[in-house]
Amino acid sequence: MAHLVGRIQTAVPTDAPLSAMALPLLVFVLVLLLGHVVDTAVAPLAFLATAGIDGAHRARVAGLAAAGSTIAPLEDPQVRGLIRAARADPENWTEQTPGAGAVAGLRLAGNLIGVAGGCLVLARYAGWLVPALLLPALLNGVLRQREAARGIAVWRAGTVDGARSQRWKDAATSPAEGKDIRIYGLGAWLTARIQRHALAMDAPVWALLARAIPREAGQLLLVGLPLVAGYAVVAAGGAGAPAGSDRVVAATAVLVSGVAIFQALGWTEDLRVAVAAAGCLRATVDLAARLPTPDQGGASRPAADADPDGAGRVRRARPPLVRFEGVSFAYPGARRPVLDRLDLEIRPGELLAVVGLNGAGKSTLIKLLAGLYEPDEGRVTADGVDIAVLGAAAWRSRLAIVFQDFVRYHLPARDNVALGRGDHPPDPAALDAAAADAGLEPVLARLPAGWDTPLARTATGGVDLSGGQWQQVVLARAHYAVRMGADLLVLDEPTAHLDVRTEFEVFSRLAGNRGGASVVLISHRLSTVRHADRIVLLDGGRITENGDHDELIARRGGYAELFAIQARRFATGAVTEATGRAADPVARPAAAGTGGVPAGGGATGGRG
Numbered sequence: 001m002a003h004l005v006g007r008i009q010t011a012v013p014t015d016a017p018l019s020a021m022a023l024p025l026l027v028f029v030l031v032l033l034l035g036h037v038v039d040t041a042v043a044p045l046a047f048l049a050t051a052g053i054d055g056a057h058r059a060r061v062a063g064l065a066a067a068g069s070t071i072a073p074l075e076d077p078q079v080r081g082l083i084r085a086a087r088a089d090p091e092n093w094t095e096q097t098p099g100a101g102a103v104a105g106l107r108l109a110g111n112l113i114g115v116a117g118g119c120l121v122l123a124r125y126a127g128w129l130v131p132a133l134l135l136p137a138l139l140n141g142v143l144r145q146r147e148a149a150r151g152i153a154v155w156r157a158g159t160v161d162g163a164r165s166q167r168w169k170d171a172a173t174s175p176a177e178g179k180d181i182r183i184y185g186l187g188a189w190l191t192a193r194i195q196r197h198a199l200a201m202d203a204p205v206w207a208l209l210a211r212a213i214p215r216e217a218g219q220l221l222l223v224g225l226p227l228v229a230g231y232a233v234v235a236a237g238g239a240g241a242p243a244g245s246d247r248v249v250a251a252t253a254v255l256v257s258g259v260a261i262f263q264a265l266g267w268t269e270d271l272r273v274a275v276a277a278a279g280c281l282r283a284t285v286d287l288a289a290r291l292p293t294p295d296q297g298g299a300s301r302p303a304a305d306a307d308p309d310g311a312g313r314v315r316r317a318r319p320p321l322v323r324f325e326g327v328s329f330a331y332p333g334a335r336r337p338v339l340d341r342l343d344l345e346i347r348p349g350e351l352l353a354v355v356g357l358n359g360a361g362k363s364t365l366i367k368l369l370a371g372l373y374e375p376d377e378g379r380v381t382a383d384g385v386d387i388a389v390l391g392a393a394a395w396r397s398r399l400a401i402v403f404q405d406f407v408r409y410h411l412p413a414r415d416n417v418a419l420g421r422g423d424h425p426p427d428p429a430a431l432d433a434a435a436a437d438a439g440l441e442p443v444l445a446r447l448p449a450g451w452d453t454p455l456a457r458t459a460t461g462g463v464d465l466s467g468g469q470w471q472q473v474v475l476a477r478a479h480y481a482v483r484m485g486a487d488l489l490v491l492d493e494p495t496a497h498l499d500v501r502t503e504f505e506v507f508s509r510l511a512g513n514r515g516g517a518s519v520v521l522i523s524h525r526l527s528t529v530r531h532a533d534r535i536v537l538l539d540g541g542r543i544t545e546n547g548d549h550d551e552l553i554a555r556r557g558g559y560a561e562l563f564a565i566q567a568r569r570f571a572t573g574a575v576t577e578a579t580g581r582a583a584d585p586v587a588r589p590a591a592a593g594t595g596g597v598p599a600g601g602g603a604t605g606g607r608g
């Protein structure tokens with residue numbers, strides 16, 4: 001640049017022909033033009049690179065989190081912290097994604113090349129200019145880095161408050177929490193919380209910024225003085241000015257190169273982004289080390305023995321004989337085990353009901369059956385083989401589970417059911433049959449686009465279902481999985497939201513139409529439970545009672561007591577159903593111990 005300025009400058013006063021000026025002028029314009037073109041291309045290229053790298057990174061983190069066969073690591077606070085750091089929240093400026101880091105790294109490399117070029121240009125005119133400008137520029141860069149590090153530390157200290165403030169902000173705008181906020185008049189309380197946490201996060205940052213203003217002024221002097229001094233010496237041609245070169249050219253070179261060097265070394269943003277992105281990558285590596293490797297044995301779910309029965313059903317030879325053998329399990333940090341040397345058998349094709357008070361460990365038992373947690377002691381076997389040896393995916397291809405806290409996918413009704421066997425293209429016959437099994441047909445008939453209706457009010461043409469209707473969708477998902485080859489159906493409180501009539505219909509179909517699959521039913525509704533082939537009572541971490549309804553009533557133990565409480569409460573009108581109907585034959589109140597049962601039955605006992 002200085003060279004071109006020099007060429008133009010020498011041409012002007014000597015009345016040289018226009019052609020003598022034209023070439024340097026043309027090159028000058030071309031250089032400027034090239035700079036603009038590069039500037040225009042940089043932003044979209046950087047965007048593309050960032051999007052590509054970050055997309056692959058997010059897929060890797062999601063893959064790591066989803067690959068492990070158990071959910072226990074995902075509940076570990078340290079793993080949760082690593083996942084959060086590896087995902088790099090874009091709203092938190094102390095966290096940066098690998099894509100942003102790569103682009104910042106490229107810019108840093110460009111800056112360093114610029115610094116080297118600037119030093120070469122300076123050295124060409126006068127060697128002393130290099131240390132005179134480079135050293136203060138380096139010092140300025142170090143001071144700015146320290147400032148940035150202080151800012152990051154203060155920001156990080158406030159991230160808990162930041163997260164809390166964000167959580168309350170989300171609550172304020174969510175329709176679900178919006179109900180409570182309006183009913184209980186929580187608006188002002190919520191706003192005060194948001195403000196309190198936001199202030200707790202921001203106040204130290206503001207204080208730091210205020211303290212940084214005088215320091216910034218000092219650093220301006222550190223940068224400005226050497227640059228102005230060098231420029232003045234060169235421009236004035238004083239002592240130490242470069243010999244044998246034009247003063248204007250030299251002064252331009254000093255100014256352009258000096259400013260470039262100070263800018264390149266004082267530019268903290270790219271370094272901060274690159275360092276933060278390195279932190280994100282470190283968290284990903286740590287996460288990969290902490291999470292178990294994917295289940296090799298069952299990376300893909302094996303197909304069931306195909307034997308379509310014309311009603312969208314795939315059959316296996318027979319359901320497995322499942323055994324819990326001396327299984328103990330405690331949640332991390334818990335003082336007492338939930339399951340304590342528990343023995344239990346799930347026989348092929350039976351309908352087994354598991355009852356027990358709240359917190360007895362029924363859902364935990366199911367999670368162990370599914371291999372979502374591993375026993376601390378003992379083992380769970382299928383046909384004599386430890387399910388850990390079978391491989392998680394292979395074993396789970398035989399299971400269909402309705403969890404208490406089931407998932408409501410914001411997807412069309414068809415996908416919500418077909419995800420029961422998500423690794424297969426949807427089978428229309430099996431879908432229709434599963435909908436019939438779950439009593440979902442009337443719900444589908446009322447949906448504006450039937451199976452294609454999105455089950456989310458926020459989607460175009462979408463609808464929101466009632467709690468009971470969602471439960472039917474999820475039941476249909478499990479029935480679909482059974483029709484597609486699963487042969488152990490587990491239902492954890494599957495009818496808590498259903499009215500008496502729907503519950504009765506659903507269970508009548510389940511009992512008669514489960515295609516030979518074994519069923520494990522967890523329910524507090526003893527009206528449903530009593531129809532099971534076998535009932536077990538879980539108490540104190542073990543199975544304490546085992547038999548059919550009549551046997552357990554005759555035994556006059558815990559089950560009979562729970563049943564009596566429920567029947568008595570219903571008979572006295574203390575227990576009411578959602579619909580208040582008692583029209584079904586099985587729904588008539590009867591005295592405890594006679595084999596009759598209240599409709600639905602509410603909770604299992606006063607504490608259940």
Ligand SMILES: Nc1ncnc2c1ncn2[C@@H]1O[C@H](COP(=O)(O)OP(=O)(O)OP(=O)(O)O)[C@@H](O)[C@H]1O
Nearest residue numbers: 075331334338356357358359360361362363364365
């Ligand atoms: N993820 C978890 N981490 C720690 N403790 C847990 C976890 N899940 C459940 N627990 C504890 O384990 C115990 C058993 O819970 P579980 O959900 O298995 O009981 P449950 O019999 O299904 O109860 P309910 O009838 O109320 O559904 C409870 O004391 C509960 O607090």
